[in-house]
Amino acid sequence: MIAWLTDPFAFEFMQRALMASLIVGVLCSVIGTFVVLRAMAFLGDALAHAILPGVAVAYLLGANLLLGALVAAVLVAVGIGLFSRRGGVKEDTAIGILFAAALALGVLLMSTVRSYATDLTHILFGNVLGVSAGDLWLTGVLAVIVLTVLILFFKEFQLASFDPVLAHMLGKRPETLRFAMLILLALTIVVGLQTVGVVLVAAMLVTPAATAYLLTRRLAAMMVVSAVIGAFSSVAGLYASYYLDVASGAAVVLIATAAFLLAYVFAPRRGLVARRALRRAV
């Protein structure tokens, strides 16, 4: 049994994959609590796809791909804010337009570079087994930055998410905090790009946090439970990938989804069974 658990990590690339998966699993799940609570799931999805043209442009210019991804994500975040401000169009409409436009632009730019096809697959679906030592460092540093900001300003983010009106009255600048949250979200997505890819990073932002939401009654607890679920899914997904020879990113997301389904049915207070029982008791 122990050998079964340790075997995969005899290889250095698997050790790096484990580290990267854990970091991404924890980071996405923690920031995902705000994505779920502020109903920003669609926004997370849009930002993830908005990264594509940034990566393509960076590639064409020979610049750092992660930097390109980050710039694109921030630009789209600002664009959504501009289009939806003061009742121009509704926010989800603005997100939908920019999301589709960014995706199309990304595909268009990439189609001009023939040799890019394999890299495109990696960006779409991630390639956790191909994480280099340098990538791992960058991932680790970005994760530490994001988590530190979240912990330092926990009080403010909690207040601004729960009650932006009070946050405004108390001089806590909810608009600034919202923008800061978008930047943190963009950083997280860039981090997740390498391991689970554009398509699945959005799922890692939502699924573990939604599971934790069903199981907890305080924000801090929700973050911890979400992080544990994210970490577990990431590691379990990696094992599944090794032993069953399936795509790791997809395995991670499906394991997180299984955890969500379990919680949805059996969660003590918010689960299906508990709510049924309560209704019957009433």
Place this chain on the structure above:
Amino acid sequence: MSSLAPAAAHLSLENVTVGYDGRPALRDVTMSVPHGAQVAIVGPNGAGKSTLFKALVGLLPVRAGRVLLHGRPPGGQADPIAYVPQREEIDWGFPVTVHDVVMMGRYGRLGWFKRPGAADREVVARCLDELGIAELERRAIGELSGGQQQRVFLARALAQEPHVLLLDEPFTGVDVNAREALLTLLARLRDQGITILVSTHDMETAAERFELVALLNGRLIAYGPPPEVFTPEHLTEAFGGQALFVGGMVVIDQCCPGHVGDGEAHRHSHEPHGHDHAGPR
């Protein structure tokens, strides 16, 4: 509780105009609220009751005129105006406990990195006691009854140690017991000298339980003691065809306004209407 009592506030509005894009929702309001007074703000749907509150707390810009608190413009870090929002503006599914919510009232006095200290916890404990919800401290807000939920937000407002307290439609969506409990609390707060403004659809409560009433409809129609405000002339001016005079009685049709306003008809209710919970004491 007396140590929580701050200086009573004199609040005055001078020719205040407030509006969302373009059209003003409230025009040229001039009124002066004496120290420690309790004022009911009444008027039809869309009259500008919520707009007035939002302007007072700085959520909407005052486009003309000025608001003065203690003779100075309000604002600043420890803002002495506390606001209890309408219940549908709150996300009752958010994972926070009663204690968490009341502690948020202290955040204005805490710096960006500071964690709440012993003094803050003491104030929170006192406010929970004042509202009789100390034993609910560890519960999630979504698990409480409507009346209990309202007390949580009142406790939070008191934890801000306000000079002025604004209550937006506090009698909407709560039962008779909760309404009476709230009125009792308001009487206690009067002794502490907190100036209170309450917006409401409940004209009867406004007329019988408040010393001052402000009648709004896009502007201030009348302001003063209830008998001076609730005259047929003023009511017709505010409510138009919705006001009906039968003998010595006034009937106001506030039901079914036909548009989505701030009426009672469209309350969200994801809260469990709990009979399984302890009622107000």
